[in-house]
Amino acid sequence: MKKQSFRAALNLWVVGITIAIIAITIAACTYFAAREAQKNVHLIANAQIDNAIGLLDSEMAKAEVSALNFAVQSHFQEVGFRPDSVYAFLERFLERNPHLFGVAVGYEPDYVPHRPLGFAPYVLRSDSGFVRNDLLEISPYHSRPWYSETLHQPCGHWSGAFVESSGRWVITSYCLPIADGQGRRVGVVALDVCMDMLGDTLQSLNPYPNSILSVVDRDGRFVAHPTHSYILNETIASLIEKNGTTADSRIMKQIAQGIRGTGQYRMDGSVRQLYYARAKHVDWTVILDVPRNDISGGFHSMLLIMIAIMVVGVLLVLAVCSIAISRLTRPIALFTSSARQIASGNFHAYVPEVEYTDLHQLQEALVMMERSLDQYVADLKSTTESKAQIQGELNIAHRIQMALVPKIFPPFPNRNDMDLYASLIPAKAVGGDLYDYYIHDDNLIFCIGDVSGKGIPGALMMAITRSLFRNIAMREHSPAAIATSLNNAISEHNDENMFVTMFIGSCNLKTGELTCCNCGHNLPAVAFNGCDFHFIDSLPTNLPIGVVAGFEYAEVTSHIAPGTQMLLYTDGITEAENARKELFGNSRLLQALPAHEASPRSNIQAVLDRVSEFVQGEEQSDDITLLCIQFRGESLSLTLRNSVDEMQQLQPFVYRMAEAWGIDDSKRFQLYLALDEAVSNVVKYAYPAGCEGAIKLTAQRLGRDIILTLTDGGQPFDPTASTPADTTLGVAERPIGGLGIHLIKQMMDQVSYHYTDNMNILTMKINIL
Amino acid sequence: MTIDINILDHSVLASLQGRLDTAASTQFATDMQPLLDHADKPIVLDCSALEFISSSGLRLFLTLRKASLAHGGKVTVRNLNPEIKQVFTITGFTTLFEFED
Known part of the structure; x- marks a missing residue:
C-alpha cells in the first residue's frame, strides 16, 4: 500500500468531511426547495387559471350586458328606420363598447320599412375606423344559424368561434333575440368578441416566461392561443400527437368534461405540466401549459450556484487547512x-x-x-x-x-627414546585443566588433571595443583607417592571442597617399565606395539586428589614395548556436545585415532579435528586437554667420517642391530644394502673433494618397524627426488652407476627426506615382521 | 672380500668370497684386473661364497661385462644366493649375464 503523509491524510479528511456536509446540506435544501417550488407552481398556476377564467367571464359578461343594452336601445321604429342612422347607431355603440369587435343586427323581413327582404347591418372595426356591411348582400341571413336558432330563444347564447368574413380574425358572437314593445321577436343582435385580442389579453396573465395560456372550446379546438395560426386549426390533442407522443386520455377526458385538474406530457424531449379549468360562461376550458424547466429553472440555477459556492468553499477549506495543518504539524517535523x-x-x-x-x-x-x-x-x-x-x-x-604448562614440542629434542605431544584448549580465557611432564634419571614422569570447576576458580586450583605436582615430583618418583602427597597437600586447605581428577604416570625410557596411578580420571587409551588404540580399564581406581586427606593411592607397573603410545585426555573431549546434545563419547575417540601408527602430534591433531567436526561450531563447554606419549626405547647410532674406509663399520653395526632386535638374515641383508647405498651416496657426493664431514646413523625399533636415520651436513641433496634408473637397458647402453637409490627404494618400505638446520636427513623405514 | 682367479686356455674361472660392499669394492676393483685382461675369453664367476653385494659391486660386474662384450665374450654367474639373485632381478642385471646354478 502506498504510504501518504500525515498532512495529506489530514487534508483529505477535512476536505472530505467538508464536502460531505455541504453535499448533504445542498441535497436537503434542493429537496425541500423543489417541494416548495412545486407547491408554489400549483398555487400560481391555479390562481392564474382562475384569473384567466375571471377575465374571460368578465369579457363575456361585458358582451352580454352590452347585448342587453343594445336590445333595449334598438327600438328604431320610434326614431324612424333609416339605414344611415342605424349604421351610425351601430358605430356609436361600438365606440361606447371598446371590448366589442363588431356588431350585427338582423331583422325580420317585414319589420323594417321599405325592406321587404329584411335588413341586416353589420359594423366592425378596421384599422381605419369602422366598416359597414349589409349581410343581406352577402347571403340570406334568415336561414343562418346565428339568426334562425336565436330568434325564438328565451335568452341569448354564445356562438362558437369562427373566422369572420374578412378571414383575418377569429371571433365569437353573443346572439340575443330582440323584441318590440309588444314583446314580438323582431330580430337578432350579434355582438362579436375578437378571440385574437382576447387571447393577447389573456397572455398578460401568463405566469412564466415559457408557459402558454390558451383556451379550447368543447371540441378541444384552440380558440385563444399566442400562436394565432393554431386557433381553430389545432386541438390540444393534435398538438401533442404532432410531437409523436399520444395525449394522456385522462387529461383529454378531464379537459373535455371541464374538470379542474393537472397532468404532465412530454414534448420535444422536455416535460410540460398542464393545468386546466372550465370557464362556465362559454363552456370553454382555460389551459396553462408550463414547461418543467420554468418550474425547476429557478432552483436549478440555485443548485448550480450552490455547487459553485461549494467548490469555491472546498478549495478555500483545502487551502486554509493545508496552511493550518502545515503550521500545526511543524513541531512534528522539528521533532x-x-x-x-x-x-x-x-x-x-x-x-x-x-x-x-x-x-x-x-x-x-x-x-x-x-x-x-x-x-x-x-x-x-x-x-x-x-x-x-x-x-x-x-x-x-x-x-x-x-x-x-610446557608448550614446546618436541619437549626433549635430544632424546629419541620417546616422543610426546600435548594440547590444552580452555573453554574460557582460563580453565581448570592441566598437564605436566619432566624427565628424571631416564624416567619420564607425566600427569594430566581436570579440576572440578572452570573459569577463574578452576584456574587458581589448576595453578596450585601444577605447582604442588612439580614440587612433590622433585622428591617422590612413584606416581602413587606423588598422588598421596599431592592429595594431602591439597586437602589441607580445601575449604571450597574442590577436587582434581588426575592421571599420573612414570615411564623408564631405558627399560619400558611403566607405572600408572589413576586418581579418578578418564581411562587412558593405549596402542601397544603398533596395534590400534584401546582403553585400559584394568587399572585400580583411586579417589580424585583433594577429596579425603590421608588416602593411600595405589599404582600398577607393567612393561611396554618400544613404539607403545598412551593417550590421556580430559572429559572435555568425551563430553563435547553437538547441537543435538549428543556427546562425543569414547567410541568416537577411538575411531578418531588414525588406523595406522602415527606420531603423538598427529594423533592429537586427528582427535581435535574429529571433535571440531562433531560439534560443528557449538560453543565449547569444557576445557579440552590431550596428552599423548610414545615410548620409543633405546636406539643404536653410529657416526662416520666421509670416507669409504669408514664404511667398514657398517657391517658390524647392522649385524649388532640384527642381533639386538632379532632381525632375520633376509631383512638384515636389506637393511645392510640400503645403509651401504645411502652412506656411499653421502661419502661420494655430499661433501666437496678433500672436505671432511660427518655422517650420523641412527637405528630405532618402533613396534614392528626399524627406522634408519642418516644425517649429514653436506650440500642439500634429495635422493628421493632423483629419476629412477632404467633397469631394462642392455649391456652396451647401461651407464656405470645410478642404481644405489633404486636399490634403497626397493629394499625399504618407506623413504623420506628433509633438509633442516643445514642438515640432510634421510629417514628409511622397514617392517621387520 | 677375496677373489680367486683361475685362468685356463679357453676360459677364466673366478671364485668370489665374502661381502662385496662399498668398502670392499675399491680393493676388489684392483683384484679383478686379471679378469679384465682376459675378457676375450668366456668368464665364469662362482658366487657360491658371495654373501653381499651393493651397487658398487654391481658396477664392477657391469665393467667386466662391458669389457667382455668388447671382445665378443660372455660372463656366466654361478650359484648366486637368493638375496643377491633378488638384487640382480631388481636392477635388471639378470638380462646382462648368463646364470648357472
Missing part, C-alpha cells in the same frame, strides 16, 4: 529532525518547545530520552571499560596459565 539527530548519536540535540499540551508531552519524552540515552551510554562506557579491564586481566591470566 523528527531532533529524533534523527539523537539517533545519529547527538544526545544533546535541540528539541524545540511547543504550546500544545499533547505535543508538549512528546517534547518532554524526547528530552527524557536524550537524558536516558546519555546516562545509558555513560554507564555502558564505564561497564565496557571495566569489562575491557577484566578482559585484559583475563588475557594476562590466560598467558600465565598457558605458561604454566
Whole structure:
C-alpha cells in the first residue's frame, strides 16, 4: 500500500468531511426547495387559471350586458328606420363598447320599412375606423344559424368561434333575440368578441416566461392561443400527437368534461405540466401549459450556484487547512529532525518547545530520552571499560596459565627414546585443566588433571595443583607417592571442597617399565606395539586428589614395548556436545585415532579435528586437554667420517642391530644394502673433494618397524627426488652407476627426506615382521 | 672380500668370497684386473661364497661385462644366493649375464 503523509491524510479528511456536509446540506435544501417550488407552481398556476377564467367571464359578461343594452336601445321604429342612422347607431355603440369587435343586427323581413327582404347591418372595426356591411348582400341571413336558432330563444347564447368574413380574425358572437314593445321577436343582435385580442389579453396573465395560456372550446379546438395560426386549426390533442407522443386520455377526458385538474406530457424531449379549468360562461376550458424547466429553472440555477459556492468553499477549506495543518504539524517535523539527530548519536540535540499540551508531552519524552540515552551510554562506557579491564586481566591470566604448562614440542629434542605431544584448549580465557611432564634419571614422569570447576576458580586450583605436582615430583618418583602427597597437600586447605581428577604416570625410557596411578580420571587409551588404540580399564581406581586427606593411592607397573603410545585426555573431549546434545563419547575417540601408527602430534591433531567436526561450531563447554606419549626405547647410532674406509663399520653395526632386535638374515641383508647405498651416496657426493664431514646413523625399533636415520651436513641433496634408473637397458647402453637409490627404494618400505638446520636427513623405514 | 682367479686356455674361472660392499669394492676393483685382461675369453664367476653385494659391486660386474662384450665374450654367474639373485632381478642385471646354478 502506498504510504501518504500525515498532512495529506489530514487534508483529505477535512476536505472530505467538508464536502460531505455541504453535499448533504445542498441535497436537503434542493429537496425541500423543489417541494416548495412545486407547491408554489400549483398555487400560481391555479390562481392564474382562475384569473384567466375571471377575465374571460368578465369579457363575456361585458358582451352580454352590452347585448342587453343594445336590445333595449334598438327600438328604431320610434326614431324612424333609416339605414344611415342605424349604421351610425351601430358605430356609436361600438365606440361606447371598446371590448366589442363588431356588431350585427338582423331583422325580420317585414319589420323594417321599405325592406321587404329584411335588413341586416353589420359594423366592425378596421384599422381605419369602422366598416359597414349589409349581410343581406352577402347571403340570406334568415336561414343562418346565428339568426334562425336565436330568434325564438328565451335568452341569448354564445356562438362558437369562427373566422369572420374578412378571414383575418377569429371571433365569437353573443346572439340575443330582440323584441318590440309588444314583446314580438323582431330580430337578432350579434355582438362579436375578437378571440385574437382576447387571447393577447389573456397572455398578460401568463405566469412564466415559457408557459402558454390558451383556451379550447368543447371540441378541444384552440380558440385563444399566442400562436394565432393554431386557433381553430389545432386541438390540444393534435398538438401533442404532432410531437409523436399520444395525449394522456385522462387529461383529454378531464379537459373535455371541464374538470379542474393537472397532468404532465412530454414534448420535444422536455416535460410540460398542464393545468386546466372550465370557464362556465362559454363552456370553454382555460389551459396553462408550463414547461418543467420554468418550474425547476429557478432552483436549478440555485443548485448550480450552490455547487459553485461549494467548490469555491472546498478549495478555500483545502487551502486554509493545508496552511493550518502545515503550521500545526511543524513541531512534528522539528521533532523528527531532533529524533534523527539523537539517533545519529547527538544526545544533546535541540528539541524545540511547543504550546500544545499533547505535543508538549512528546517534547518532554524526547528530552527524557536524550537524558536516558546519555546516562545509558555513560554507564555502558564505564561497564565496557571495566569489562575491557577484566578482559585484559583475563588475557594476562590466560598467558600465565598457558605458561604454566610446557608448550614446546618436541619437549626433549635430544632424546629419541620417546616422543610426546600435548594440547590444552580452555573453554574460557582460563580453565581448570592441566598437564605436566619432566624427565628424571631416564624416567619420564607425566600427569594430566581436570579440576572440578572452570573459569577463574578452576584456574587458581589448576595453578596450585601444577605447582604442588612439580614440587612433590622433585622428591617422590612413584606416581602413587606423588598422588598421596599431592592429595594431602591439597586437602589441607580445601575449604571450597574442590577436587582434581588426575592421571599420573612414570615411564623408564631405558627399560619400558611403566607405572600408572589413576586418581579418578578418564581411562587412558593405549596402542601397544603398533596395534590400534584401546582403553585400559584394568587399572585400580583411586579417589580424585583433594577429596579425603590421608588416602593411600595405589599404582600398577607393567612393561611396554618400544613404539607403545598412551593417550590421556580430559572429559572435555568425551563430553563435547553437538547441537543435538549428543556427546562425543569414547567410541568416537577411538575411531578418531588414525588406523595406522602415527606420531603423538598427529594423533592429537586427528582427535581435535574429529571433535571440531562433531560439534560443528557449538560453543565449547569444557576445557579440552590431550596428552599423548610414545615410548620409543633405546636406539643404536653410529657416526662416520666421509670416507669409504669408514664404511667398514657398517657391517658390524647392522649385524649388532640384527642381533639386538632379532632381525632375520633376509631383512638384515636389506637393511645392510640400503645403509651401504645411502652412506656411499653421502661419502661420494655430499661433501666437496678433500672436505671432511660427518655422517650420523641412527637405528630405532618402533613396534614392528626399524627406522634408519642418516644425517649429514653436506650440500642439500634429495635422493628421493632423483629419476629412477632404467633397469631394462642392455649391456652396451647401461651407464656405470645410478642404481644405489633404486636399490634403497626397493629394499625399504618407506623413504623420506628433509633438509633442516643445514642438515640432510634421510629417514628409511622397514617392517621387520 | 677375496677373489680367486683361475685362468685356463679357453676360459677364466673366478671364485668370489665374502661381502662385496662399498668398502670392499675399491680393493676388489684392483683384484679383478686379471679378469679384465682376459675378457676375450668366456668368464665364469662362482658366487657360491658371495654373501653381499651393493651397487658398487654391481658396477664392477657391469665393467667386466662391458669389457667382455668388447671382445665378443660372455660372463656366466654361478650359484648366486637368493638375496643377491633378488638384487640382480631388481636392477635388471639378470638380462646382462648368463646364470648357472
